[in-house]
Amino acid sequence: MAGTAVPGRLSWLFADVVDVIVETARVRTLVLSVPGWRGHRAGQHVDIRLTAPDGYQVQRSYSIASATNEERVELTVERLEDGEVSPYLTGELRVGDKLELRGPVGGYFAWEVADTNGGPLLLIGGGSGVVPLMAMIRQRSMARSDVPTRLLYSSRAFEDIIYQAELARLVAESPGLEVVHTLTRSRPADWTGYDRRIDDVMLAEVAWAPSDRPLVFVCGPTRLVESVASTLTALGHDPGRVRTERFGPTGG
Amino acid sequence: MDDNDLRLDGNAAAGPLAEIFGREMTMAAAVCGGCGTDAPIGSLMAYDPGLGIILRCSTCDTAILRVSRVRSGYWVDVRGASALRISTAE
Structure with a gap:
Protein backbone atom coordinates (compact mmCIF):
# COMPACT_ATOMS: atom_id res chain seq x y z
CA MET A 1 0.00 0.00 0.00
CA ALA A 2 1.15 3.50 -0.70
CA GLY A 3 1.66 5.65 2.32
CA THR A 4 3.72 8.44 3.66
CA ALA A 5 7.44 8.05 3.16
CA VAL A 6 9.47 6.69 6.05
CA PRO A 7 13.00 8.12 5.87
CA GLY A 8 15.45 5.49 4.64
CA ARG A 9 12.72 3.12 3.52
CA LEU A 10 11.35 2.58 0.08
CA SER A 11 7.60 3.19 0.08
CA TRP A 12 5.01 3.27 -2.66
CA LEU A 13 3.81 6.83 -3.23
CA PHE A 14 1.01 8.33 -5.31
CA ALA A 15 2.17 10.92 -7.83
CA ASP A 16 -0.10 13.48 -9.48
CA VAL A 17 0.31 13.91 -13.23
CA VAL A 18 0.66 17.68 -13.68
CA ASP A 19 1.69 17.78 -17.36
CA VAL A 20 2.28 15.50 -20.33
CA ILE A 21 4.84 16.76 -22.87
CA VAL A 22 4.95 15.38 -26.42
CA GLU A 23 8.64 14.77 -27.18
CA THR A 24 8.40 12.74 -30.42
CA ALA A 25 5.73 10.63 -32.13
CA ARG A 26 6.40 7.74 -29.72
CA VAL A 27 7.80 9.50 -26.68
CA ARG A 28 6.07 11.45 -23.89
CA THR A 29 7.40 13.13 -20.79
CA LEU A 30 5.21 12.74 -17.71
CA VAL A 31 5.64 15.64 -15.32
CA LEU A 32 4.74 14.40 -11.85
CA SER A 33 4.30 15.99 -8.48
CA VAL A 34 5.16 13.43 -5.80
CA PRO A 35 4.16 14.34 -2.24
CA GLY A 36 6.83 12.94 0.07
CA TRP A 37 9.55 12.79 -2.59
CA ARG A 38 12.99 13.21 -1.01
CA GLY A 39 14.94 14.24 -4.10
CA HIS A 40 17.13 12.10 -6.32
CA ARG A 41 20.47 11.88 -8.07
CA ALA A 42 20.80 12.09 -11.85
CA GLY A 43 20.67 8.60 -13.38
CA GLN A 44 18.44 7.06 -10.73
CA HIS A 45 15.09 5.56 -11.63
CA VAL A 46 11.67 4.81 -10.20
CA ASP A 47 9.54 1.69 -10.15
CA ILE A 48 6.03 2.27 -11.52
CA ARG A 49 3.20 -0.04 -10.48
CA LEU A 50 -0.11 -0.32 -12.31
CA THR A 51 -3.03 -2.19 -10.75
CA ALA A 52 -5.94 -3.50 -12.81
CA PRO A 53 -9.48 -3.53 -11.37
CA ASP A 54 -9.12 -7.29 -10.75
CA GLY A 55 -5.99 -6.72 -8.67
CA TYR A 56 -3.48 -7.79 -11.32
CA GLN A 57 -0.33 -5.73 -10.91
CA VAL A 58 2.52 -5.01 -13.25
CA GLN A 59 5.71 -3.16 -12.41
CA ARG A 60 8.35 -1.45 -14.55
CA SER A 61 11.41 0.72 -14.01
CA TYR A 62 11.75 4.12 -15.67
CA SER A 63 14.69 6.49 -15.58
CA ILE A 64 14.15 9.93 -14.13
CA ALA A 65 14.70 12.63 -16.76
CA SER A 66 14.76 15.70 -14.57
CA ALA A 67 17.34 17.20 -12.26
CA THR A 68 16.34 17.06 -8.62
CA ASN A 69 13.70 19.72 -7.95
CA GLU A 70 11.72 19.35 -4.73
CA GLU A 71 8.64 17.16 -5.32
CA ARG A 72 8.71 17.42 -9.11
CA VAL A 73 9.81 14.34 -11.05
CA GLU A 74 9.80 13.93 -14.83
CA LEU A 75 9.79 10.56 -16.56
CA THR A 76 10.29 10.24 -20.31
CA VAL A 77 8.64 7.12 -21.67
CA GLU A 78 8.86 5.53 -25.12
CA ARG A 79 5.77 3.73 -26.36
CA LEU A 80 6.45 0.03 -27.07
CA GLU A 81 3.53 -1.34 -29.04
CA ASP A 82 3.64 -4.77 -27.39
CA GLY A 83 4.35 -3.37 -23.92
CA GLU A 84 2.08 -3.81 -20.94
CA VAL A 85 2.85 -0.47 -19.33
CA SER A 86 4.25 2.06 -21.82
CA PRO A 87 1.10 2.25 -24.03
CA TYR A 88 -0.89 3.23 -20.94
CA LEU A 89 1.70 5.77 -19.75
CA THR A 90 2.10 7.38 -23.18
CA GLY A 91 -1.47 7.08 -24.45
CA GLU A 92 -4.00 6.92 -21.63
CA LEU A 93 -2.58 8.85 -18.71
CA ARG A 94 -3.98 12.39 -18.40
CA VAL A 95 -3.22 15.48 -16.36
CA GLY A 96 -4.93 15.04 -12.99
CA ASP A 97 -4.48 11.25 -12.93
CA LYS A 98 -2.59 9.49 -10.15
CA LEU A 99 0.34 7.17 -10.72
CA GLU A 100 1.82 4.79 -8.14
CA LEU A 101 5.60 4.81 -7.88
CA ARG A 102 8.51 4.26 -5.52
CA GLY A 103 12.01 5.57 -5.58
CA PRO A 104 14.46 6.87 -6.25
CA VAL A 105 16.28 3.58 -6.73
CA GLY A 106 19.72 2.76 -8.07
CA GLY A 107 23.10 4.28 -7.36
CA TYR A 108 25.52 2.50 -9.65
CA PHE A 109 24.31 4.39 -12.73
CA ALA A 110 24.08 7.75 -10.98
CA TRP A 111 26.15 10.88 -11.27
CA GLU A 112 26.77 13.94 -9.17
CA MET B 1 17.05 -11.63 -31.40
CA ASP B 2 18.85 -14.05 -29.10
CA ASP B 3 19.08 -14.37 -25.31
CA ASN B 4 21.91 -11.85 -25.22
CA ASP B 5 19.47 -9.16 -26.34
CA LEU B 6 17.40 -9.80 -23.22
CA ARG B 7 20.33 -9.20 -20.90
CA LEU B 8 19.91 -6.33 -18.47
CA ASP B 9 22.18 -5.31 -15.64
CA GLY B 10 21.99 -5.17 -11.88
CA ASN B 11 20.43 -1.70 -12.03
CA ALA B 12 17.22 -3.49 -13.01
CA ALA B 13 17.09 -5.09 -9.55
CA ALA B 14 17.60 -1.82 -7.67
CA GLY B 15 13.97 -1.52 -6.53
CA PRO B 16 13.44 -5.04 -5.17
CA LEU B 17 16.91 -5.10 -3.55
CA ALA B 18 16.27 -1.75 -1.85
CA GLU B 19 12.96 -3.12 -0.60
CA ILE B 20 14.57 -6.31 0.73
CA PHE B 21 17.72 -4.84 2.26
CA GLY B 22 16.27 -1.45 3.26
CA ARG B 23 19.09 0.43 1.53
CA GLU B 24 20.56 1.19 -1.88
CA MET B 25 22.29 -2.01 -3.03
CA THR B 26 23.55 -1.45 -6.60
CA MET B 27 26.81 0.03 -5.28
CA ALA B 28 27.29 -2.88 -2.84
CA ALA B 29 29.83 -5.44 -4.03
CA ALA B 30 29.03 -9.07 -4.67
CA VAL B 31 31.88 -11.57 -4.54
CA CYS B 32 31.18 -14.37 -6.98
CA GLY B 33 31.06 -17.83 -5.43
CA GLY B 34 32.25 -19.30 -8.72
CA CYS B 35 35.34 -17.29 -9.62
CA GLY B 36 35.84 -14.73 -6.87
CA THR B 37 35.23 -11.69 -9.04
CA ASP B 38 34.33 -8.74 -6.84
CA ALA B 39 31.99 -6.30 -8.60
CA PRO B 40 29.21 -3.81 -7.81
CA ILE B 41 25.77 -5.42 -8.00
CA GLY B 42 24.74 -2.72 -10.51
CA SER B 43 27.35 -4.03 -12.95
CA LEU B 44 26.27 -7.68 -12.86
CA MET B 45 24.42 -9.18 -15.81
CA ALA B 46 20.73 -9.54 -15.12
CA TYR B 47 17.99 -11.63 -16.68
CA ASP B 48 14.32 -11.21 -15.95
CA PRO B 49 12.39 -14.18 -17.32
CA GLY B 50 9.22 -12.95 -15.61
CA LEU B 51 9.28 -14.82 -12.30
CA GLY B 52 12.11 -12.82 -10.86
CA ILE B 53 15.55 -11.44 -11.57
CA ILE B 54 18.70 -13.53 -11.88
CA LEU B 55 21.99 -11.69 -11.35
CA ARG B 56 24.98 -13.35 -12.98
CA CYS B 57 28.73 -12.83 -12.75
CA SER B 58 29.97 -10.97 -15.85
CA THR B 59 33.22 -12.97 -15.72
CA CYS B 60 32.06 -16.58 -15.29
CA ASP B 61 28.24 -16.47 -15.60
CA THR B 62 27.60 -17.96 -12.15
CA ALA B 63 24.09 -17.07 -10.89
CA ILE B 64 25.10 -14.96 -7.86
CA LEU B 65 21.64 -13.92 -6.67
CA ARG B 66 18.15 -14.94 -7.72
CA VAL B 67 15.37 -12.70 -6.49
CA SER B 68 11.84 -14.08 -6.90
CA ARG B 69 8.62 -12.41 -5.95
CA VAL B 70 6.42 -14.81 -3.97
CA ARG B 71 3.00 -14.35 -2.45
CA SER B 72 4.13 -13.09 0.94
CA GLY B 73 7.34 -11.32 -0.11
CA TYR B 74 10.57 -12.39 -1.77
CA TRP B 75 12.62 -15.57 -2.09
CA VAL B 76 16.31 -14.74 -2.43
CA ASP B 77 18.59 -17.57 -3.50
CA VAL B 78 22.15 -16.61 -2.49
CA ARG B 79 23.98 -19.84 -3.34
CA GLY B 80 26.17 -18.21 -5.97
CA ALA B 81 27.54 -15.46 -3.74
CA SER B 82 30.48 -16.00 -1.43
CA ALA B 83 30.01 -12.55 0.11
CA LEU B 84 28.23 -9.22 -0.18
CA ARG B 85 30.23 -6.15 0.85
CA ILE B 86 28.03 -3.26 1.92
CA SER B 87 29.54 0.12 2.70
CA THR B 88 27.76 2.17 5.34
CA ALA B 89 29.92 5.26 4.68
CA GLU B 90 28.14 8.01 2.76
Missing part, protein backbone atom coordinates in the same frame (compact mmCIF):
# COMPACT_ATOMS: atom_id res chain seq x y z
CA VAL A 113 28.85 16.96 -10.07
CA ALA A 114 31.50 15.95 -7.51
CA ASP A 115 31.89 12.47 -9.04
CA THR A 116 34.04 13.41 -12.01
CA ASN A 117 37.00 14.64 -9.94
CA GLY A 118 37.79 17.20 -12.61
CA GLY A 119 37.97 14.63 -15.40
CA PRO A 120 35.62 14.85 -18.36
CA LEU A 121 32.17 13.27 -18.48
CA LEU A 122 31.28 11.18 -21.52
CA LEU A 123 27.62 10.24 -22.02
CA ILE A 124 26.64 7.78 -24.73
CA GLY A 125 22.99 7.00 -25.40
CA GLY A 126 20.83 5.21 -27.93
CA GLY A 127 17.16 6.14 -28.39
CA SER A 128 15.38 6.62 -25.08
CA GLY A 129 18.66 5.63 -23.40
CA VAL A 130 19.30 9.36 -23.47
CA VAL A 131 16.83 9.87 -20.60
CA PRO A 132 19.10 9.29 -17.57
CA LEU A 133 21.93 11.06 -19.43
CA MET A 134 19.65 14.09 -19.88
CA ALA A 135 19.10 14.11 -16.12
CA MET A 136 22.89 14.33 -15.73
CA ILE A 137 23.14 17.18 -18.26
CA ARG A 138 20.29 19.04 -16.54
CA GLN A 139 21.89 18.46 -13.13
CA ARG A 140 25.21 19.74 -14.48
CA SER A 141 23.55 22.89 -15.85
CA MET A 142 21.56 23.49 -12.70
CA ALA A 143 24.76 23.26 -10.65
CA ARG A 144 26.50 25.59 -13.14
CA SER A 145 29.25 23.02 -13.48
CA ASP A 146 31.74 23.51 -16.31
CA VAL A 147 33.09 19.95 -16.23
CA PRO A 148 33.86 19.08 -19.88
CA THR A 149 30.92 16.96 -21.03
CA ARG A 150 30.11 15.27 -24.31
CA LEU A 151 26.91 13.48 -25.23
CA LEU A 152 27.10 11.05 -28.15
CA TYR A 153 23.49 10.34 -29.01
CA SER A 154 22.30 7.78 -31.54
CA SER A 155 18.76 8.12 -32.95
CA ARG A 156 17.02 6.44 -35.87
CA ALA A 157 15.94 9.64 -37.59
CA PHE A 158 16.03 13.40 -37.02
CA GLU A 159 12.41 13.45 -35.85
CA ASP A 160 13.18 10.75 -33.26
CA ILE A 161 15.69 12.92 -31.38
CA ILE A 162 14.31 13.43 -27.86
CA TYR A 163 14.99 16.81 -26.15
CA GLN A 164 16.30 18.19 -29.44
CA ALA A 165 15.52 21.88 -28.79
CA GLU A 166 16.58 21.81 -25.14
CA LEU A 167 19.88 20.11 -25.97
CA ALA A 168 20.62 22.80 -28.58
CA ARG A 169 19.79 25.53 -26.08
CA LEU A 170 21.91 23.97 -23.33
CA VAL A 171 24.88 23.62 -25.67
CA ALA A 172 24.60 27.32 -26.54
CA GLU A 173 24.31 28.34 -22.87
CA SER A 174 26.60 25.92 -21.07
CA PRO A 175 30.39 26.18 -21.19
CA GLY A 176 32.07 22.84 -21.84
CA LEU A 177 28.98 20.97 -23.09
CA GLU A 178 29.01 19.35 -26.54
CA VAL A 179 26.36 17.16 -28.18
CA VAL A 180 27.18 14.89 -31.12
CA HIS A 181 24.30 13.22 -32.94
CA THR A 182 24.33 10.19 -35.18
CA LEU A 183 21.28 9.17 -37.24
CA THR A 184 21.20 5.49 -38.13
CA ARG A 185 18.21 5.08 -40.46
CA SER A 186 17.34 8.29 -42.26
CA ARG A 187 18.81 11.76 -42.48
CA PRO A 188 17.55 15.17 -43.57
CA ALA A 189 18.97 16.18 -46.98
CA ASP A 190 21.30 18.74 -45.42
CA TRP A 191 22.56 16.49 -42.58
CA THR A 192 26.29 16.80 -42.04
CA GLY A 193 26.63 14.74 -38.85
CA TYR A 194 27.33 11.04 -38.37
CA ASP A 195 25.06 8.69 -40.31
CA ARG A 196 25.73 5.24 -38.88
CA ARG A 197 25.64 3.13 -35.73
CA ILE A 198 28.22 4.00 -33.09
CA ASP A 199 31.48 2.24 -33.99
CA ASP A 200 35.16 2.23 -33.08
CA VAL A 201 36.08 5.08 -35.44
CA MET A 202 33.31 7.27 -34.07
CA LEU A 203 34.26 6.51 -30.47
CA ALA A 204 37.92 7.24 -31.18
CA GLU A 205 36.86 10.62 -32.57
CA VAL A 206 34.35 11.57 -29.88
CA ALA A 207 35.58 9.93 -26.67
CA TRP A 208 38.51 11.61 -25.02
CA ALA A 209 41.86 9.85 -25.00
CA PRO A 210 42.07 7.11 -22.36
CA SER A 211 44.79 9.17 -20.63
CA ASP A 212 42.16 11.89 -19.98
CA ARG A 213 40.30 9.30 -17.89
CA PRO A 214 36.74 10.26 -18.80
CA LEU A 215 33.96 8.96 -16.58
CA VAL A 216 31.59 7.22 -19.00
CA PHE A 217 27.88 6.41 -18.76
CA VAL A 218 26.33 4.31 -21.53
CA CYS A 219 22.59 3.69 -21.73
CA GLY A 220 20.43 2.14 -24.43
CA PRO A 221 19.42 -1.17 -25.96
CA THR A 222 21.55 -4.08 -24.73
CA ARG A 223 23.32 -4.59 -28.03
CA LEU A 224 24.39 -0.94 -28.33
CA VAL A 225 25.54 -0.77 -24.71
CA GLU A 226 27.65 -3.92 -24.92
CA SER A 227 29.18 -2.92 -28.25
CA VAL A 228 30.10 0.54 -26.96
CA ALA A 229 31.48 -0.77 -23.65
CA SER A 230 33.67 -3.40 -25.30
CA THR A 231 34.90 -0.93 -27.95
CA LEU A 232 35.84 1.61 -25.27
CA THR A 233 37.81 -1.08 -23.44
CA ALA A 234 39.53 -2.05 -26.69
CA LEU A 235 40.46 1.61 -27.23
CA GLY A 236 42.20 1.57 -23.85
CA HIS A 237 39.59 3.06 -21.53
CA ASP A 238 39.46 1.74 -17.97
CA PRO A 239 36.43 -0.61 -17.71
CA GLY A 240 36.07 0.53 -14.08
CA ARG A 241 35.16 4.02 -15.34
CA VAL A 242 32.54 2.81 -17.82
CA ARG A 243 29.08 2.43 -16.26
CA THR A 244 26.33 0.81 -18.25
CA GLU A 245 22.57 0.55 -18.13
CA ARG A 246 20.97 -1.91 -20.53
CA PHE A 247 17.35 -1.57 -21.60
CA GLY A 248 16.93 -5.02 -23.10
CA PRO A 249 15.97 -5.71 -26.70
CA THR A 250 13.80 -2.74 -27.52
CA GLY A 251 14.90 0.25 -25.51
CA GLY A 252 12.48 1.68 -22.96
